[in-house]
Amino acid sequence: MSQTLLAQAPSLTDFGHDPWWLILGKIVFAFLVALLGTLLGVWFERRVVGFMQVRPGPNQLGPFGLLQTLADGLKMAFKEDILPKSADKVIYFFAPAISVICAVTALSVIPFGPMVSVFGHQTPLQVTDVPVAVLVVLALSSMAVYGIVLAGWASGSTYPLLGGLRSSAQLISYEVALGLSIVAVFMLSGTMSTSEIVAAQGNGTTLTLFGLDIWTPGWYAVLLFPSFVVFFISIVGETNRPPFDLPEAESELVAGFMTEYSSLKFALIMLSEYVAMVTMSAFTVTLFLGGWYAPWPISAWSGANSGWWPLLWFFGKVILLVFVFVWLRGTLPRLRYDQLMRLGWKVLIPVSLVWIVVLAGLRTIGDWDTTSRLYAIGIPAGIVLLVAVFWPSRKPQPQPTLAEQVENRPQGSFPLPPMDLQVPPSPRTRRMVAEREPANVPAGQDSEEV
Amino acid sequence: MTTSTVLAAAGAVSTGEAVTFWILAPLALAGAIGMVAARNAVHSALWLVLTMLSLGVFYVLQAGPFIGMVQIIVYTGAIMMLFLFVLMLVGRDASDSLIEVLRGQRIAAMGLGVGLAGLLGSGVYRATQGSIPVGLEQANAGGNVQGIAKLLFTDFVFAFELTAALLITATIGGMILAHVERRKEDKRDQVATMKARFAPGNYPGPKPGPGVFATSSSVATPARLPDGRLSDRSTPDILPVRELTAEETTLKGTEK
Numbered sequence: 001m002s003q004t005l006l007a008q009a010p011s012l013t014d015f016g017h018d019p020w021w022l023i024l025g026k027i028v029f030a031f032l033v034a035l036l037g038t039l040l041g042v043w044f045e046r047r048v049v050g051f052m053q054v055r056p057g058p059n060q061l062g063p064f065g066l067l068q069t070l071a072d073g074l075k076m077a078f079k080e081d082i083l084p085k086s087a088d089k090v091i092y093f094f095a096p097a098i099s100v101i102c103a104v105t106a107l108s109v110i111p112f113g114p115m116v117s118v119f120g121h122q123t124p125l126q127v128t129d130v131p132v133a134v135l136v137v138l139a140l141s142s143m144a145v146y147g148i149v150l151a152g153w154a155s156g157s158t159y160p161l162l163g164g165l166r167s168s169a170q171l172i173s174y175e176v177a178l179g180l181s182i183v184a185v186f187m188l189s190g191t192m193s194t195s196e197i198v199a200a201q202g203n204g205t206t207l208t209l210f211g212l213d214i215w216t217p218g219w220y221a222v223l224l225f226p227s228f229v230v231f232f233i234s235i236v237g238e239t240n241r242p243p244f245d246l247p248e249a250e251s252e253l254v255a256g257f258m259t260e261y262s263s264l265k266f267a268l269i270m271l272s273e274y275v276a277m278v279t280m281s282a283f284t285v286t287l288f289l290g291g292w293y294a295p296w297p298i299s300a301w302s303g304a305n306s307g308w309w310p311l312l313w314f315f316g317k318v319i320l321l322v323f324v325f326v327w328l329r330g331t332l333p334r335l336r337y338d339q340l341m342r343l344g345w346k347v348l349i350p351v352s353l354v355w356i357v358v359l360a361g362l363r364t365i366g367d368w369d370t371t372s373r374l375y376a377i378g379i380p381a382g383i384v385l386l387v388a389v390f391w392p393s394r395k396p397q398p399q400p401t402l403a404e405q406v407e408n409r410p411q412g413s414f415p416l417p418p419m420d421l422q423v424p425p426s427p428r429t430r431r432m433v434a435e436r437e438p439a440n441v442p443a444g445q446d447s448e449e450v
Numbered sequence: 451m452t453t454s455t456v457l458a459a460a461g462a463v464s465t466g467e468a469v470t471f472w473i474l475a476p477l478a479l480a481g482a483i484g485m486v487a488a489r490n491a492v493h494s495a496l497w498l499v500l501t502m503l504s505l506g507v508f509y510v511l512q513a514g515p516f517i518g519m520v521q522i523i524v525y526t527g528a529i530m531m532l533f534l535f536v537l538m539l540v541g542r543d544a545s546d547s548l549i550e551v552l553r554g555q556r557i558a559a560m561g562l563g564v565g566l567a568g569l570l571g572s573g574v575y576r577a578t579q580g581s582i583p584v585g586l587e588q589a590n591a592g593g594n595v596q597g598i599a600k601l602l603f604t605d606f607v608f609a610f611e612l613t614a615a616l617l618i619t620a621t622i623g624g625m626i627l628a629h630v631e632r633r634k635e636d637k638r639d640q641v642a643t644m645k646a647r648f649a650p651g652n653y654p655g656p657k658p659g660p661g662v663f664a665t666s667s668s669v670a671t672p673a674r675l676p677d678g679r680l681s682d683r684s685t686p687d688i689l690p691v692r693e694l695t696a697e698e699t700t701l702k703g704t705e706k
Contacts, residue, residue: 142523
């Protein structure tokens with residue numbers, strides 16, 4: 001089975017032989033994926049968030065409200081394009097375009113599927129591949145920062161500038177964690193080309209742990225789980241999605257870097273945001289979730305990984321990841337700025353570095369004999385365990401009881417609500433109840449007086 | 451074998467390479483000139499970004515895809531972004547003044563610059579004239595990234611580690627100079643802050659906003675408390691609290 005699979009997986013030599021119409025077709029296909037991804041992505045997000053918040057979401061236009069995004073886009077195109085007086089005109093004009101170009105171009109190195117036959121031409125379902133394709137995506141995502149930063153600066157007003165400053169610091173920080181988490185993938189696959197990374201995940205591997213042969217799937221999300229977690233957190237930060245959407249934090253900065261934008265330029269910014277979400281999901285699928293290879297129960301069918309079927313698996317995985325993005329938005333509150341920076345620099349980056357060292361160690365001892373391998377794993381693990389057990393813990397201060405705390409309050413403190421949360425009846429109510437005439441007056445008394 | 455190595459096959463310059471070069475070389479030069487000529491610091495930085503991007507593509511053309519991408523990620527993506535970060539804080543209207551302090555220095559600098567460029571260019575041209583580049587295939591035999599990695603971690607590992615140590619030292623030095631150490635006792639956590647907020651003598655509510663009345667919308671107008679007194683908590687510390695004079699409170703006659 002593995003032989004037939006490998007024949008389907010393209011290698012770097014398979015690129016660069018296509019006729020011009022095929023190249024054009026592939027480029028148009030990738031572009032359409034980006035645009036349709038945005039159109040459906042906005043609808044998907046609104047529907048899913050609506051479902052999570054127990055409301056219908058857009059449901060009027062077209063079946064299931066599918067055409068709502070289209071209508072919104074048209075409306076945006078007909079709005080007045082406002083150019084602020086204090087804006088830097090050229091940069092203000094180009095900044096949204098930079099974001100869109102970077103987000104769309106990254107799709108060109110994403111493998112959508114294996115070798116297929118298009119009008120008799122055997123060609124990989126990928127626009128192009130280079131030996132450093134993963135770095136191309138990283139470079140484009142680092143260029144996309146310019147779009148946001150310049151949009152914020154060129155608007156010539158305070159909130160956009162603050163949003164731009166925040167985004168430049170945030171994106172640079174999370175790019176470091178992003179790059180470090182990919183290093184583990186490079187170490188296992190031995191290549192930086194996206195198609196070869198996918199091919200390297202095609203087959204399950206057998207790990208030998210303590211003399212036991214354990215079969216694991218080839219997906220790097222399983223083999224390199226810490227990297228996968230760090231990577232996914234980083235791309236959420238990299239795409240400015242909640243809970244890391246500080247550059248546009250509407251509760252603090254109105255709309256952050258895009259406050260001054262309107263009409264088509266605003267539409268471009270929204271487009272770039274959603275395309276980046278789709279692109280980054282596709283990138284995650286490529287690096288960690290086996291690319292276009294069929295997931296486990298389907299992969300038992302021998303035809304699952306050939307022909308046009310892999311497109312289905314690929315986009316299925318991408319939609320799943322986009323759902324996770326939306327899920328995060330629906331669930332998590334926005335981080336504070338210092339929490340964001342602390343998470344990036346003090347958690348994600350050290351975790352990545354330690355994990356890379358551990359992985360390099362495991363790779364090095366892979367070809368040693370069993371006893372020395374046991375020593376090499378056991379001694380560091382034992383030291384770590386001992387340190388963890390005997391690490392001096394801070395003695396917790398005895399917490400004063402509630403009564404003591406109430407007793408120790410200084411004179412003139414604010415009145416304290418009852419601690420058992422039982423609201424005592426107010427004195428006035430008590431008095432009024434006592435003075436009230438009984439409601440059931442015997443019927444005979446009135447007539448007696450008259 | 452791969453696209454990039456095909457583009458830079460030894461000695462020969464393919465059409466694609468030539469076309470890319472003649473498109474990007476003027477752009478790179480324009481970026482360099484624009485960087486010097488631009489008045490606005492951010493514009494200057496953006497021109498430099500253009501030059502750096504073009505250089506990155508040139509590296510890719512010269513069969514060095516790894517160094518090309520690293521150029522874009524590290525230089526344009528990180529270093530220039532940090533430059534921009536600082537420049538944006540300076541303020542967007544901070545442009546260079548055109549007054550020459552030293553008379554004729556601009557002409558002299560131009561002349562010297564052109565002279566240096568000519569000297570360097572002719573020197574490089576004479577040195578490389580007629581020589582045939584060899585060894586590109588051998589260097590890239592196992593792949594460009596693998597070739598660089600092999601050199602970095604064998605022959606040049608000492609220089610590599612030394613550079614890394616230098617950079618780390620510089621970073622830590624910068625952090626030490628900029629860092630203000632705060633003792634643990636000085637840091638107030640959320641519980642302590644709340645206790646101080648509700649301690650007797652402190653008003654826990656938000657500060658009142660400045661008074662906005664029909665006669666004045668100045669921030670210097672203090673808010674009026676329910677009992678009619680003026681609140682000095684509502685105005686900034688540098689502004690004194692005062693009653694407005696009768697002249698100030700009368701209508702200015704601008705209403706129709």
